[in-house]
Amino acid sequence: MIGPNDENLHVVHEYVNKKCIDSGEDVSSEQSNGLKIVFSPNIFQIPNVSVDQNLISVLMPFRSELSDVYEAIKEASKIAGFYCKRVDDIWDHSTVIQDVFSLIFQSYIVVCDLTGKNPNVFYEAGIAHTLGKHVVPITQSEGDIPFDLKHHRYALYLNNGEGREKLKADLASRFRTLASKRQSPSWL
Numbered sequence: 001m002i003g004p005n006d007e008n009l010h011v012v013h014e015y016v017n018k019k020c021i022d023s024g025e026d027v028s029s030e031q032s033n034g035l036k037i038v039f040s041p042n043i044f045q046i047p048n049v050s051v052d053q054n055l056i057s058v059l060m061p062f063r064s065e066l067s068d069v070y071e072a073i074k075e076a077s078k079i080a081g082f083y084c085k086r087v088d089d090i091w092d093h094s095t096v097i098q099d100v101f102s103l104i105f106q107s108y109i110v111v112c113d114l115t116g117k118n119p120n121v122f123y124e125a126g127i128a129h130t131l132g133k134h135v136v137p138i139t140q141s142e143g144d145i146p147f148d149l150k151h152h153r154y155a156l157y158l159n160n161g162e163g164r165e166k167l168k169a170d171l172a173s174r175f176r177t178l179a180s181k182r183q184s185p186s187w188l
Contacts, residue, residue: 027051028132029108030181044101053182056084056175057103059124060113065159072164073111073171080175082109104128109178111171114139114154122146134178138167
């Protein structure tokens, strides 16, 4: 049996990293020296694009009362040197969920508005977590965050002028922090 500090384990990791490098692309927002998982989804097509380290995807319910919230997120993105998109900004595939997956796949940061406990947003947040993205949860109500996501920090906001201004400032600050973690592509 190989112990966690055993030199053999290091050799195995080195060998696997060397041999498996061509098997896929690391789409995580942050590099890790730990174990890696390589998988091939059978529900989604993997986009033939690289991660855009300037892209923030926004996952939220499409309700008219959240339009100004999306505008605040776009402004925060711009302040921090990013740009953002929602799935209704694109139409590349015949199925919406493939566009959602592609948008998350390409993004460096994923903002998830958990307001109203929208099941689609929870599903999409799970995809973002699985792909290793920086997920930034936001909500109007602490009660909308389920037990298994409560350990994540989130931005609580009010959907009024003052609340959206605070959300914009909070998100711009978080985005700048995450921007400082961006890494140069390995091919540079």
